[in-house]
Amino acid sequence: MEKLGIKIERSPPENKLTQLGVRQWPKWSCPPSKFPWTYDAKETCYLMEGKVKVTPSGTNEAVEIAAGDLVVFPKGMTCTWDVSVRVSKYYNSE
Template sequence: MATEKLGIRVERNPPESRLSELGVRQWPKWGCEKSKFPWTYSAKETCYLLQGKVKVYPDGAGGGEEDFVEIAAGDLVVFPKGMSCTWDVAEVVDKHYKFE
């Protein structure tokens, strides 16, 4: 089941059939070490985290305690085109991704 918060859509532990339907395993991979950096999505991105844990803070969300979305291994995530945010990577990330 997918939830949406601050414009970010997260599907926790989707079944393998859903991942196959999307072709996730054929998408390119990207990874990063523990870090914190700004990012702007020039296109809609769908990604599937193989490992890691990240707090994503969308710009303009207010900066309060609840103004982030936490994503982790097993999450299928959709970021909207045009979103600017800060990634706070708590655990090394390895993910498949696709830009549209």
């Protein structure tokens, strides 16, 4: 599924995560908060826990992502992260 330029795969199969090497990627976590963010590179991430609404700049529409989602953010995207439940993710920038 793709929404506002963000690609989301809900509950991808374990073999896909293994193939991508997700568990070897760096980890990042964040408590509930709201902050602006710009992606300097394409980022693929896998949320282990949490819930966040990502609102790309120039729109009032948000994309909700949560634990179990594999997400791809395009290079150059500027957005606001609104973390409602502590987020913990693996991420890989290209």
